[in-house]
Amino acid sequence: MKRTEKIKFIGEKLDELFPNPPIPLNYTNPFTMLVAVVLSAQCTDIRVNQVTAVLFKHADTPQKMVKLGVERIAEIIKPCGFFNTKSVNIFKLSQALVEKFKGEVPHSFEELESLPGVGHKTASVIMSHIFKLPAFPVDTHIHRLAERWGLSDGSSVEKTEEDLKKAFPESEWEKRHLQIIYFGRTYCKARGHKDEDCPICSVIKSKKRPPQQSAG
Structure with missing residues (x-):
């Protein structure tokens, strides 16, 4: 799968599974x-x-x-x-x-x-x-999944941040950050992970082309 196809598929799957990801921490200001x-x-x-x-x-x-x-x-x-x-x-x-x-x-x-x-x-x-300013925070989940998905090489969180900023449009950074965290916690955990059981890894690591999203 080409990198552009992979990124498109990942974005679509994240939007499907976590369309409106909430901030998991409670705060008032x-x-x-x-x-x-x-x-x-x-x-x-x-x-x-x-x-x-x-x-x-x-x-x-x-x-x-x-x-x-x-x-x-x-x-x-x-x-x-x-x-x-x-x-x-x-x-x-x-x-x-x-x-x-x-x-x-x-x-x-x-x-x-x-x-x-x-x-x-x-x-x-x-x-x-x-403050809704351009940023792509990288935690352990995001660092792990970016390497697992072949979006970065895992050499450093700085490199992961740089690569993810290039992979996704700036307007999507806030949403993607949260979506990847939730995905990592739910489907793509650090331990006991099996590619065939993961909604993203099972597709991008196979030789099959990703399923096409239906219009509308």
Whole structure:
């Protein structure tokens, strides 16, 4: 299958299975989304949502988070794992937002990535889903599937991001990011995966041409 055929088929199958993928993390404003994404590292979205349901009752702004303090933050987010490091980062990024950005989450990669605990992937999530600016966040699911589908070589998340941005139109990046995550969790898992059982791998890794989508 040619690369262009493969990309077209993948896009159509993702649209079929996950036409309107929701953001899996609960949030009420850019700050709570930022904190939720920081907490999501090495933690399931379900667990994060359980923790933030408590955390955001106490602190849903940078100012309130600073007042809460590191020890109380750590106590609340303990179920997420790596809570000592995450609590310090959440406290310090809240401080930085208050002191440098007037309590507002900044709108640029450079400024977001200057915040403690905020890397490129976290910044990309905020840029894409909150500010609706061009970004293609790459998590472990997306990195795995991009290599598995032959869209990237798996050498680095940076290369995966670059290749996926070339594969899909910019207008689709936000949607594709979510769709691939949901697909990876549902059909194309890291362990126990069988190509023949996967709605995408079973087609793109076979010698058959992908089925044509009917018009209308």
